[in-house]
Amino acid sequence: MPLTHFSLPALRTFEVASRYLSFTKAADELFLTRSAVSQQVSQLESQLGVQLFHRMNSKLVLSREGNVLANAVRSSLLHIEGALDSICSSDVSGRLVIGSLPSFGAKWLAPRLKQFVDLHPKVEISLLSYVSLDDVIANGVDIAVSFARERQPGICQEILFQDEIWPVCAPSLLREDKPIKTVADLSAYPILHTTLESLDFGASWEEWLAHVNQPAFASHRSLSFSRAYMMIEAAILAQGIGIAQRSLVEQYIRSGQLARLFDFDCPSNKLIALFYHEAAENRPAIKALSNWMHAQIKSESL
Secondary structure, three states: OOHHHOOHHHHHHHHHHHHHOOHHHHHHHHOOOHHHHHHHHHHHHHHHOOOOEEEEOOEEEEOHHHHHHHHHHHHHHHHHHHHHHHHHOOOOOEEEEEEEOHHHHHHHHHHHHHHHHHHOOOEEEEEEEOOOHHHHHHOOOOEEEEEOOOOOOOEEEEEEEEEEEEEEEOHHHOEOOEOOOOHHHHHHOOEEEEOOHHHOOOOOHHHHHHHOOOOOOOOOOEEEEOOHHHHHHHHHOOOOEEEEEHHHHHHHHHHOOOEEOOOOOOEEEEEEEEEEEHHHOOOHHHHHHHHHHHHHHHHOOO
């Protein structure tokens, strides 16, 4: 059917509702009433002859047809937005929603964001934490940081760096009567773990030991944390010896709050990357954030 048969405002309204899966939240963003959102979606469904949403256990979900249309409309709007940005202004401005794995957002990105904002004061930043990159790509995040993965259609992926894994602890934890010269010496201290390395930015003792070809060691006490940033805080407070990605702890080592143990090289098995829609790659704010992050990483020799 020709596009002229459809209301462009209705398509825009549907796209916003598809992101929130809520007519009420869509109405808030569009400054409409909930009834107006419902009417526009109903009009679109009547023209198409299909249902775009279903109700399941009082929740709104996209139908198969609704999902196809939402992806197409969202991509088209991003293309239009990118074109308008490049035509109207080269200024880095507007709202930029950044998605990050929780620990990378807390320990690497958030402490440095002021530097980016100082360089680009017209940009309004929103930093969100997430676990699933698929959820981020589908829900209005402009650019996200996650582990590199297979290429997806319509999504740009920029490799940022390959991290390293370091054992760390607070200098005050170390005792003169129990020096740490070998891996076996770690057994005299409490050991800190993260339990969701694959879903956040944690590191694994098992991976480190295997890579440096060292045997496992027994610990008389251990503490486990679901997030790497929690474990790092415990390490700073001298609660035990932790294992962490270098990017999350290097600032604390420079300040003297943490010390690195051993000098074994152990690159992480994951590459860290930026993700954003192809349609948004020419947005000045996207390009500015990407360039800034690459520069930060290069200057810190990650």
